[in-house]
Amino acid sequence: MKILNEIVQPGETKTINLEIAKFHTATKLKIPIIVSRSKIDGPTVLLSSGLHGDELNGIDIVRQIIFKKINIPKRGTIICIPVINIFGFINKTREFPDGRDLNRMFPGSKNGSLASRFAYHLVNYILPLVDYVIDFHAGGQSRFNAAQLRVAPGNDELEDLAKIFHPPFLLYSNNISGSFRSACSKKGIKALLFEGGKSMDINSNISTIGIEGTMRFLNHFGMLRDQFEITEPQDKMTTITNSAWMRAKVSGLLIDQISVNTFVKKGTILASIADPYGKESALIKAPHEGYIINVNDVPIVYQGDAIFHISKKIKHD
Template sequence: MEIAKLHTMTKLKIPIIVERSKIPGPTILLSAGLHGDEINGVEIVRQLIVQKINKPKTGTIICIPVINIFGFVNQTREFPDGRDLNRVFPGSKTGSLASRFAYFLLKEIIPHVDYAIDFHAGGASRFNVAQVRIVPDNPELKALADVFHAPFALYSKNINGSFRNSCDKLGVKMLLFEGGKSIDINEDITKQGVEGVKRVLQHFGMLNNRKKAAAPETKTIYIEKSSWVRAKYSGMFHGHTLVGHFVEKGSILATISDPYGKIEHKVKAPNSGYVINVNDAPIVYQGDAIYHISTVLAHE
């Protein structure tokens, strides 16, 4: 895919890897790099290609390891025009650079797709536990999330202008995978993403006979509601809580201190729940999001 060039007139081509079986079946899109700095998703799709998991027994698998090639080159979230690609869908043929990319994806690729898994990571220094996100009250997506079997699944509504929202309107069932943080590759997150895809392909009879999907060790925890804990003070951040762990209300999550050894503030859990995102930044400012904790589980 070639839509635009750099200001130096250098061509930027975005590879789209298509593998099709002779036996008819579903078409699945595996995409990453919608935000150019979310490298862990790119690594997941790369691993799927390297391990030849993208060669289906039936149907078709489309891989786009890096959608936002401009952001990937610069290791930034946005497009050169300053726009977040995941907020400009469905895009426009004559709009901004990001808008044109969104338009091309929806017009040229998505009409061929039945299911999609789009890989993301936490923004800035915030590390997401391996999770899938689906809209509530959608039995087919819930069943697909069960098959993928990430450690956590969050019910979240579609955001206007997002890739997921546009795919939903076009009838494409999408799982949004979140894991790790930007400008980082985490081996465990990569493994969770790869194994989840293998389970989905196996479910549809598409997984190559030479590949095996690992059986999940634990049950997926579904979260209906969650909330952010924000820093009440600025200072040096010392986190004591690991992502994915369950914390009790009132337990100490972290401390925020000044650099001179005079002040140390404790950060306590406002409620009991699972920690699904932690801030790994060494310095935080008042109001920064530092922990994301579940408040209501699906079975409650």
């Protein structure tokens, strides 16, 4: 396998540095890409995270996969990129220094903005080698996502792969123009998008779900080595075919939020929004029954802020 002008031989694990730009200090910027090949032919799986530099839970999942040597395949090839947006990771921000969201810049441009150039290199130098992708994310702006996979509706193969990964929730979500997932789809690459946790936070339970799901995924393709034990999921996976965001009707302190993953009935009190002077307190009630799959963990909200994501239509697998 030739990747970024370097050869990775069968049976070899090699770290290849992607160099696109420098810091303003003239220091070289290197993005490590860990490539592990088996001596036995098989598919190539990309495990990526850190498209948004502040989504640490995804980075922790890929980090642990490398640390535990789960990324060394029994057959085929596993490529790991723990931190794609190294600028955002260093600055603890979602965006690139140019203010752009990398996950809206695909397929990118060789001579475009900094974020666009990163997207271009991923699409043209990494994706042509790949058959499958699991891209790990977390909720942005302190919104805690329940562990979930997202796939576009109507793709039976992706749904089957999601069932093998088996997170608590599978959410139907159309591919967004300019996203990494959309770029994968256009190249015929099967991509699963994992969401779990929130920005600037590492939740061990979310990491465990992501790692165990990845192991089941790799085992399905005969890529997981024999020394690793597969953990069978204890609960059914809930498929959410439709969902809705609830937004704050007033501004104030967000108090006593209900926990993520909770199934609620119509009228269930989810939280309250109070003014800081003790005069008013508005209850937030569920508009319909469903699972709470995202909770806004910030203590202060403004009118119109997204505060809960709740399922509307579900089915169990």
